[in-house]
Amino acid sequence: MNLKLGVDVAGAHNLLPKDGHGSSSAYVELYFDGQKYRTTVKEKDLDPVWDESFYFNISDPSILPSLTLDAFVYNNVKGTNSRSFLGKVSITxxxxxxxxxxxxxxxxxxKRGIFSRVRGELGLKVYITDDPTIKSSDPVVNTAVKKSEQRHTFHHLPHQTQAPANTAVPAAPPPMMRYGYEQIKPNPPPPPPKLVRMYSESSSQPVDYALKETSPYLGGGRVVGGRVIHTDKASSTYDLVEKMHFLFVRVVKARDLPSMDITGSLDPYVEVRIGNYKGVTKHIEKNQNPMWNIVFAFSRERMQASVLEVVVKDKDLVKDDFVGFVRFDLNEVPLRVPPDSPLAPQWYRLEDKKGERIKSELMLAVWIGTQADEAFPDAWHSDAATPVDSSGAASVLIRSKVYQAPRLWYVRVNVVEAQDLVPMDKTRFPETYVKAHIGNQVMKTKTVQARSLNPLWNEDLLFVAAEPFEDHLILTVEDRVGPGKDEILGRVIIPLSMIEKRADDRIIHSRWFNLEKPVAVDVDQLKKDKFSMRIHLRLCLDGGYHVLDESTHYSSDLRPTAKQLWKPTIGVLELGILNAVGLHPMKTRDGRGTSDTYCVAKYGHKWVRTRTIVDNLCPKYNEQYTWEVFDTATVLTVGVFDNSQLGDKGSNNKDLRVGKVRIRISTLEAGRVYTHSYPLLVLNPNGVKKMGEVHLAICTNFVNMLYTYSRPLLPKMHYVRPFSVMQLDMLRHQAVQIVAARLGRAEPPLRKEVVEYMSDVDSHLWSMRRSKANFFRLMMIFAPVFAVSKWFNDICMWRNPITTVLVHVLFIMLVCFPELILPTVFLYMFLIGIWNFRYRPRYPPHMNTKISQAEGVHPDELDEEFDTFPTSRNPDLVRMRYDRLRSVAGRIQTVVGDIATQGERMQSLLSWRDPRATAIFVTFCLVAAIVLYVTPFQAIAGLIGLYMMRHPRFRHRLPSVPINFFRRLPARTDSML
Known part of the structure; x- marks a missing residue:
């Protein structure tokens, strides 16, 4: 593949003047992989615009991540061979x-050196293309050229205005499932009891709701204390699922089948039977050489027979006719161990009922494999159908799938003004406003009552859009003629794909758009007014923000939309969904309670869904998935749902929630395997209820992740141009709806109720229970303050004379030697952190019913929490007041929760909740204690005062390192129901 690196040099602004006349004659030199190009010189311009494109050859795509593009900006000194340095940019x-x-x-x-002075910015557009029609810029010059050759003028291509035909860049396939590959052992040892230890946090809750540590066999080894002890000497690696073996049967096609009907036709299908389990293909009408190409998978644990039968039948109205069969002895079936190639199918002669071979043949492949087999995800599974029913043979509603959530952009529409409006009523000035539509999103500007036909708004409207862009931006200028009566004056339709993208805070140039009449009544008047009305807009797709589609308390991805701003990965997250036990029946079938459950896991843009295990209250999934981790301050969410789409009337039902688990990545130690059984707790109108337990295995591997604690939590644009709280709530709601709509179009669909439950869309609504929980969290934070106050009051009252005398001695010593105050405080915190190391949590966080105030909640409060919004109460006055109260109280509970979060982050500094953060802080305390001990207190106080009062020129608009570190600390929001 002939890859090229394209660089569009857009322009620069606010350059440093270098020619002595308050100006500069700037040009840009580009260096990449031994090649150099140069732009033209812009004479005496501190804001030059080049708009030139260059293309570099990429000699070896495999080393592309290690290469660097360097752009140097120089000032050309006219009449001499010299130049002056204006700045540089390096892009990895x-x-x-x-x-x-x-x-x-x-x-x-x-800067290039310590003493160089630079200012300004350089606009570049850097991309990779494999378009064969694009030629490299000529000539190509090695960067190691002499100074006499540096003034050579290089040819450049004209600016490219359209995307190349092929812009795909080679990349590794996304990580999918990974399973163990060991061979089957004839007599595997029985597993020991899995339950090892049960945990309960300081805010204790019932033992039945506590987390349970387990020690299952994963990938040939047993997990003990977070490490895998291999029992198989041939196994050098381990996986996060228990290996399961399946009998795979691939039914490909048949040939030379006999005619069975009077008309000479045949409607063949195939039955695959082993014991009580039967899988059936679709019948193909009137075809004696049919093709099916379907795979059946039978769980080896449930096999109660030693013979596999594959029967070909003819579909009939009354009774299906027998055509022939093939029989296999399971002891003769080969074992396939990946990465071996797939087993080649073979032709087998069919036998009639007497056991004699006939002319007809059936192409089959039969083998024993594990979840690692590539046929596993799309196969029909025996554990996904009842033993007596094969109606789900080809259903896609039970298969495991990986979903990719769409990339979301913020659409910023700045409505400036309109000109030459033509109202329907010529005797009055219009009262105009602008209505904007994108899909189901509708927003309006304020109504302008101007005494002219040129209204001015200058108002921002924000929307959310998903790639690929399928919707259009529709703007209508409307006149408010009277109460409840509006007339459309003009309309413009703009495709989202035509709107400019930006990833920083640069200014977007405004454009005029012609407004058209929505309905043409008079042809002559239409021709006269077609281009008379127009609207002034600034449009852009903001990619410098992170579009949040989850609850405000946590996020699984903090990256901006623009991929150019993405940082390298810091590690890998691996999740093994093992099984669920003790599930509560969600439906009745044949007079008994049962469930058809599947699991959904969400992290970043990647959603995964396990296969549906039908008619089983203790299902075994044993599926493993992998995610790339870009930030440790993120949360993995795993939910369990009951599939309500199976059956004739299933499509009208919602998938029922069984429960979910949230795990913060920063609370996990790198390299440790966490195997726990998590309780599935659900709050319903009758109170909190345990719906069962889900068994998970989690492992993280991090490299170079400590520096992330000093980086801003969100992208730069969130601090440079922040959104209001109301805007964020509205945009978050729009984002969830878009993600739910896109994932609902997949096959099998990830339904809307699943996406909303995983994203906690109702977390902002008023709840007396949540408000009480946040209040008590706040009281827990201030409890040490109250305790210190009581202790100090006891000291003042001489309740304990010995303690009082010791405190007086310490106080006099600190007064006489003030330089010991701060070292003593930091040393004391260091000792507390070291002391708390032995009590550090050794398990991921989970739902806590006591913290959530879900125990003993009043029925009336639950009725209020589960009431619809708006309320369903009949009296209009009560409805209005009730909704207003819930809306205001929802804001109050959010503020109280945020305050509690800050306090809990303070506590997590020394609690080893986040082991890396606590280690950093404890080390800082030790270093600070030493530094403050050897440094005079007056000097430290003076430096701190000067730093706090520093000039604005020395301030940065992004948060400081301590603030970034503090915002990454975990809180108990992960444990809230």
Whole structure:
């Protein structure tokens, strides 16, 4: 593949003047992989615009991430061979993206040395393309050239305005499932009891609701204390699922089948039978050489027979006719161990009822494998159908799938003004406003009562859109003629794909758009007014933000939309969904309670769904998935649902929630395997109820992740141009609806109720229970303060004379030697942190009913929490007041929760909740104690005062390192129901 690196040099602004006349004559030199190109010189312009494109050859795509693109900005000194340095920009190969994802970024110019002075920004658009029609810029010059050759003028291509035909960049396939590959042992040892230890946090809850540590056999080894002890000497690696073996039967096709009907036709289908389990293919009408190409998987644990029968039948109205069969002895079936190639299917002669071979043949492949087999995800499974029913043979509603959530963008529409409006009533000035539509999202500007036909709004409207862009931005200018009566004056339709993308805070140039009449009544009047009305807009797709589609308390992804701004991965998260036990029956079948459950896991843009285990209250999934981790301050969510789509009337039902688990990544130790059984707790109108337990195995592997604690939690644009709380709530709701709509179009669909439950869409609604929980969390934070106050009051009252005398001695010593105050405090905190190390949590966080105030909650409070919004109460006055109260109280509970979160983060500094953060802080305390001991107190106080009062020029708009570190600390929001 002939890959090229494209670089569009857009322009620069606010350059440093270098020619002595308050100006500069700037040009840009680009260096990449031994090649150099140069732009033209812009004479005496501190804000030059080049708009030039260059293309570099990529000699070896495998080393592309280690290469660097360097852009140097120079001032050309006219009449001499010299030049002066204006700044440089360096871009690593990990930031290169395909053309379709590339946007113009303005990079701040960097210094070359300590004494150089630079300022300003350089706008570049960097992308990778494999378009064969694009030729490299000519000539190509090695960067190691002499100074006499540096003034050579290089040819450049004209600016490219459309995307190349092919912009795909080679990348590794996304991580999917990974399973164990060991061979079957004839007599595996029986597993020991899995339950090892049960945990309960300081805020204790019933033992039945506590977390349980287990020690299952995973990938040939037993997990003990977070480490795998291998029992198989041939196994050097382990997986996070218990290995399961399946009998796979691939039914490909048949040939030369006999005619069975009077008309000479045949409607063949195949039955695969082993014991009481039967899988059936679709019948193919009037075909003696049919093709099916379907795989059946039978769980080896449930096999109660030693013979496999594959029967070919003819579909008939009354009774299906027998055509022939093939029989296999399971002891003769081969074992396939990946990464061996798939077993080749073979032709087998069919036998009639007497056991004699006939002319007809059936192509089959039969083998024994594990979950690692590539046929596993799309196969029909015996544990996904009842033993007596094979109606789900080809159903896609029970298969495991991986979903990719769409990439979301913020659409910013700045409505500036309109000109030359033509109202229907010529005798009055219109009262105009602008209505904007994107899909189901509708927003309006304020109504302007101007005494002219040129209204001015200058108002921002924000929307959420998903790639690929399928909707249009529809703007209508409307006139409010009277109460409840509006007339459309003009309309413009703009495709979202035509709107400019940006990833930083650069200014978007405004454009005028012509308004058209929605209905043409008079042809002559239409021709006269077609281009008379127009609207002034600024449009852009903001990719510098992180579009949040989850609860405000947690997020599984903090990256901005623009891929150019993505940082390298810091590790890998692996999740093994083992099984569920003790599930509560969610439906009745044949007069008994049962469930058809599946699990959904969400992290980042990747959603996964296990296969549905039908008619089983203790299902075994044993499926493993992998995610890339970009930030430790993220949360993995795993939910269990009952599939209500099976059956004739299933499509009208909602999938029922069984429960979910949230796990914060920063609370996990790297390299440790966590195997726990999590209680599935659900709050319903009757109170909190345990619906069963889900057994998970989790492992993380991190590299170079400590520096992330000093980085801002959110992308830069969230701090440079922040959104209001109301805007974030509205945009989050829109994002969830878009994600639910897109995932609902997959096959099998991930239904809307599943996406909303996993995203906690109702967490902002008023709840007396949540408000009480947040209040008591706040009281727990201030409990040490109250305890210190009581202790100090006891000291003042001489309740304990010995303690009082010791405190007086310590106080006099600190007064006489004030330089010991801060070292003593930090040393004391260091000792507390070391002391608490032995009590550090050794398990991931989970739902806590006591913290959530879910125990003993009043029935009236639950009725209020589960009431619809707006309320379903009949009196209109009560409804209005009730809704207003819930809306205001919802804001109050959010504020109280945020305050409690800050206090809990303070507590987590020394609690080893986040082991890496506590280790960093404890080390800092020790270093600070030493530094403050050897440094005069007056000097420290003076430096702190000067730093706090520093000039605005020395301040940065992004949060400081301590604030970034503090915001990454975990809180108990993960344990809230």
């Amino acid at each position: 190969g990990t930031s290169f993206v395909p053309y379709s994802d590339a946007v113009v970024l303005h990079y701040p110019l960097e």
